[in-house]
Every structure is written in C-alpha cells, then in structure tokens.
Amino acid sequence: MTDTVLEYEPESAGALVKEVARRSGQNLSACYQCRRCAAGCPVAEETGYVTPDRLVRLILLGDREKALVNELVWRCVSCYTCGTRCPNEIQTARITETLKKMSKEARRPPLRHKVAHFHHSFMKAGLRWGRINEIEFMGAYELKNALKDLARLRFKAVYDEMVYQAKFGLAMMKLRRMHYGFLSTKGRDEIKRLAKKGRNRA
Ligand code: SF4
Ligand code: SF4
Structure with a gap:
C-alpha cells in the first residue's frame, strides 16, 4: 500500500458527503474507520491506497478529485462483502456505483x-x-x-x-x-x- 496523505477540505466536504449519501443511500457519517470492510474486500490488493474504508474517508474529508478518480471505484466487483461485514451496514458497492456516475457526469474518462x-x-x-x-x-x-x-x-x-x-x-x-x-x-x-x-x- 502506498502512503498517501489524506487532507481535509472543509469547503467541499459537507456538499460532497451530502451528495454521495443521498445518491447512494448510505449513511457515510456513521463510519468509524474500523476497517472491517477493507479486511474482506477481494480487490483491495489491486486498488492501491484506496480501500473501502479509505474511500469513505476521502468523501468525508471532501477530496472530490481522489474520491472520483481511484482504482477502487473502477475495480469494485459489487460483491457486497464490505457491507455484510460493516457494523454500520455501509454498502461500499453502492458508493462506488454512485461515484462512477458522478465521474461520468463530470465528463472524466473512465480509469478502466x-x-x-x-x-x-x-x-x-x-x-x-x-x-x-x-x-x-x-x-x-x-x-x-x-x-x-x-x-x-x-x-x-x-x-x-x-x-x-x-x-x-x-x-x-x-x-x-x-x-x-x-x-x-x-x-x-x-x-x-x-x-x-x-x-x-x-
Ligand atoms: S466496516 Fe463500515 S464502519 Fe468500518 S471502516 Fe468500513 S465502512 Fe467504516
Ligand atoms: S463490494 Fe466492492 S468494495 Fe465492497 S468488498 Fe466487494 S469489491 Fe470490495
């Protein structure tokens, strides 16, 4: 895993969390970073520093760029293992689907x-x-x-x-x-x- 510093972007954080939460139907604010989702993700070894917990973290921190453009969004196979393990029932598969749509709307080319x-x-x-x-x-x-x-x-x-x-x-x-x-x-x-x-x- 590459060490990458995640930075808080207060101006965009609130709006990004609200948009992703509304569109994905997931309560992102409930995440307390226990990383149970990351431990079971079958593609986590292929996605660099962005594991399911870190994807949620990127959104909470307001980093729109990294949240939209990362390997997990494109490599997630929607197996729902993360959601099954999450004590807060956060389904990252719904989040990755939402971010793919947002990325397309922002006219970004697909990473894959x-x-x-x-x-x-x-x-x-x-x-x-x-x-x-x-x-x-x-x-x-x-x-x-x-x-x-x-x-x-x-x-x-x-x-x-x-x-x-x-x-x-x-x-x-x-x-x-x-x-x-x-x-x-x-x-x-x-x-x-x-x-x-x-x-x-x-
Ligand atoms: S399992 Fe759920 S609460 Fe724990 S880090 Fe993952 S998303 Fe957050
Ligand atoms: S649904 Fe996606 S993010 Fe969640 S465990 Fe499966 S591949 Fe990983």
Missing part, C-alpha cells in the same frame, strides 16, 4: 475502459431484450474494446484479444456452453421502466 465498456454493453443488451444474449453482448463489448485499441494504434492488443476469444469460444463450444439461442422476455418494458426510475432517482 474495459469496465465501462462491459457495463454499458451489459446494460444495453439487457434492457433491449430483458435477457442477456451472450453473442450480442460479448460482440458489442469486444467491438468497443477493439475500437479503443485501434484508436491508440494498439494492433497487437487487438490481434491477441481476437486469438484469445477464438480459443475461448472453441473451448466453450466443446463443453456445449455457448448459447446461440435468442432470449427475450415479456416483462422487458417493466425492466426498462425500473431502469428509468433508477436513473431518475440517482
């Missing part, structure tokens, strides 16, 4: 493009049909990644990914785990309405 592409492709595919069709969803995801790599002239990365996906697809076919069928559901309008309601509330 693949995470943003995965999320976008998954939501789009799910909302269109009410079910995830793997070929459509993975195709959209891989296309976004390839276009991003091509724009950066990373041709080898595109080639390596194509080879990897081809091998992976073949292995899945052999195991009969590839789903070619088209899935849809009658309730997809309801799912769209729920998603819209969620967006409006956030």
